[in-house]
Amino acid sequence: MNAKTSYFSGSAQLPKNCLSHVSVDCIILGYHDKQMKILCTEIKGMPRPKLPGGFVEKKENVDDAAYRVLEERTGLKGVFLKQFKTYGNANRTAEQTANMKHLLKKQNVNAAAMNWILDRFISVAYYALTEFSKVTLKDNFIDGESRWYDIHNMPPLIIDHEDMVRDALKILRLQIHNEPIGYNLLPSKFTLPELQALYEAILDKKLDQRNFTKKLMSLNIIKKLNEKKHIGGHRSPTLYKFNKRNYDKALKDGVALAL
Amino acid sequence: MNAKTSYFSGSAQLPKNCLSHVSVDCIILGYHDKQMKILCTEIKGMPRPKLPGGFVEKKENVDDAAYRVLEERTGLKGVFLKQFKTYGNANRTAEQTANMKHLLKKQNVNAAAMNWILDRFISVAYYALTEFSKVTLKDNFIDGESRWYDIHNMPPLIIDHEDMVRDALKILRLQIHNEPIGYNLLPSKFTLPELQALYEAILDKKLDQRNFTKKLMSLNIIKKLNEKKHIGGHRSPTLYKFNKRNYDKALKDGVALAL
Numbered sequence: 001m002n003a004k005t006s007y008f009s010g011s012a013q014l015p016k017n018c019l020s021h022v023s024v025d026c027i028i029l030g031y032h033d034k035q036m037k038i039l040c041t042e043i044k045g046m047p048r049p050k051l052p053g054g055f056v057e058k059k060e061n062v063d064d065a066a067y068r069v070l071e072e073r074t075g076l077k078g079v080f081l082k083q084f085k086t087y088g089n090a091n092r093t094a095e096q097t098a099n100m101k102h103l104l105k106k107q108n109v110n111a112a113a114m115n116w117i118l119d120r121f122i123s124v125a126y127y128a129l130t131e132f133s134k135v136t137l138k139d140n141f142i143d144g145e146s147r148w149y150d151i152h153n154m155p156p157l158i159i160d161h162e163d164m165v166r167d168a169l170k171i172l173r174l175q176i177h178n179e180p181i182g183y184n185l186l187p188s189k190f191t192l193p194e195l196q197a198l199y200e201a202i203l204d205k206k207l208d209q210r211n212f213t214k215k216l217m218s219l220n221i222i223k224k225l226n227e228k229k230h231i232g233g234h235r236s237p238t239l240y241k242f243n244k245r246n247y248d249k250a251l252k253d254g255v256a257l258a259l
Numbered sequence: 260m261n262a263k264t265s266y267f268s269g270s271a272q273l274p275k276n277c278l279s280h281v282s283v284d285c286i287i288l289g290y291h292d293k294q295m296k297i298l299c300t301e302i303k304g305m306p307r308p309k310l311p312g313g314f315v316e317k318k319e320n321v322d323d324a325a326y327r328v329l330e331e332r333t334g335l336k337g338v339f340l341k342q343f344k345t346y347g348n349a350n351r352t353a354e355q356t357a358n359m360k361h362l363l364k365k366q367n368v369n370a371a372a373m374n375w376i377l378d379r380f381i382s383v384a385y386y387a388l389t390e391f392s393k394v395t396l397k398d399n400f401i402d403g404e405s406r407w408y409d410i411h412n413m414p415p416l417i418i419d420h421e422d423m424v425r426d427a428l429k430i431l432r433l434q435i436h437n438e439p440i441g442y443n444l445l446p447s448k449f450t451l452p453e454l455q456a457l458y459e460a461i462l463d464k465k466l467d468q469r470n471f472t473k474k475l476m477s478l479n480i481i482k483k484l485n486e487k488k489h490i491g492g493h494r495s496p497t498l499y500k501f502n503k504r505n506y507d508k509a510l511k512d513g514v515a516l517a518l
Contacts, residue, residue, distance in 0.1 A: 019280050019379065019381075020279060020280060021278050021279060021280055021281055022280055022281065022347075022381055056347070058349075058379070059349050060349055061347055061348045061349050062345065062347025062348070062381055063347060063348075065347075083344065083345065085342065086321065086342065086345040086383045088281075088315070088320060088321025088322065088324075088383060089320045089321070089322075090317075090318050090319055090320050120278065120317070122278075122281055122321055122383075124345045124347060124381075
């Protein structure tokens with residue numbers, strides 16, 4: 001195996017350059033046209049895919065490591081990452097040790113680096129919600145492949161990465177009441193059905209259309225425009241935009257968007 | 260200085276027994292009779308108090324370390340700790356290094372342990388909300404002293420511990436909409452003014468009494484009892500209790516308590 005194309009190329013430098021025992025993992029959720037997807041990467045020789053993740057350099061902030069790792073492994077830049085939980089069970093990587101050992105040996109990783117990699121790690125986890133049609137995944141040589149999976153049809157992942165996805169979704173569904181999550185996922189002008197479809201995809205449930213509209217209008221957080229979306233035919237739906245000032249004020253006052 | 264009474268007694272064992280680079284810190288908020296307090300500990304020789312915190316043993320889950328540290332340092336047992344954020348800036352402890360070095364030298368801590376302690380640490384932070392009148396702080400010999408400070412009259416704390424307190428309060432104020440936070444802080448039967456005073460102490464703002472009551476009643480999450488609280492005089496206020504099933508259902512359905 002060519003060292004340059006190996007997942008662990010450069011691993012001999014890890015003990016010297018990176019903080020031991022600490023890693024980062026990223027749950028990158030992608031929304032587009034009523035679909036919610038998640039980004040996973042594959043390592044050749046590992047039985048299951050994993051979340052994009054990696055190590056923290058000795059002089060690097062942990063948050064910055066998450067951004068760097070995400071960009072290196074997927075090509076994703078400028079996504080807003082939200083740290084949500086740290087996974088610190090003592091035996092969390094134990095299940096993976098045999099596979100990893102085998103893989104590291106096959107790739108001629110030296111003993112010091114191997115011990116470093118196989119030691120206990122706690123992982124600081126981050127999530128982001130992106131518009132996946134706008135993302136071009138970098139064709140990178142480090143991981144086997146990064147790809148989007150439908151959230152309802154995800155493969156089994158390594159270690160506790162499935163717990164991470166579950167927790168991230170749970171937190172995202174709570175945060176939707178406290179943060180203007182829709183902003184970066186919809187065009188600046190949108191229709192009510194588009195907004196409702198986004199909330200339904202995040203919450204993974206159908207919402208009552210009348211209550212949804214009534215609630216949003218009563219909070220004054222969206223504004224009806226004197227414009228229609230041209231989709232052909234008779235029924236051109238009205239366009240709306242967010243009233244950012246009122247949205248922010250509602251959040252600040254603790255007026256939760258109970259949908 | 261007697262090694263047994265020193266904060267760093269046993270520190271020679273740290274590099275062997277504990278995970279490097281990882282610590283835990285606890286924000287323990289205490290509520291009683293309209294007051295919100297926070298628990299801090301003092302280390303003799305350090306210029307400012309700190310949050311109760313410590314290291315993670317090599318085979319210990321990070322969450323368990325938080326519980327152990329809290330009990331060791333304050334005597335607090337069985338408090339529900341909620342992990343809320345990990346502090347991972349590369350230079351977070353830099354400001355503290357000179358003071359620490361001085362203190363460690365004074366206490367004859369050996370060079371290996373000193374390097375270990377002065378190395379970079381990321382800290383996993385937890386918060387808890389307790390009824391402080393029910394807590395008996397253990398008279399412990401490790402820290403100088405643990406004591407409650409009024410949240411509005413907190414001393415300056417070391418490192419990024421003030422950020423931790425600010426973040427914990429912010430998250431608690433959001434969580435109050437999503438979690439039945441009142442349960443463990445009020446007696447099982449309570450009056451509406453008692454409940455409102457709790458929410459006001461957590462949110463640190465006055466609430467409109469009529470709206471507060473209306474909202475709670477409309478969600479069916481509290482139940483009026485056929486009982487009055489005897490406080491003497493004419494006005495014996497009515498007692499209420501939580502309707503736990505409805506409270507849980509409201510939370511599950513995403514019906515936030517927007518107060």
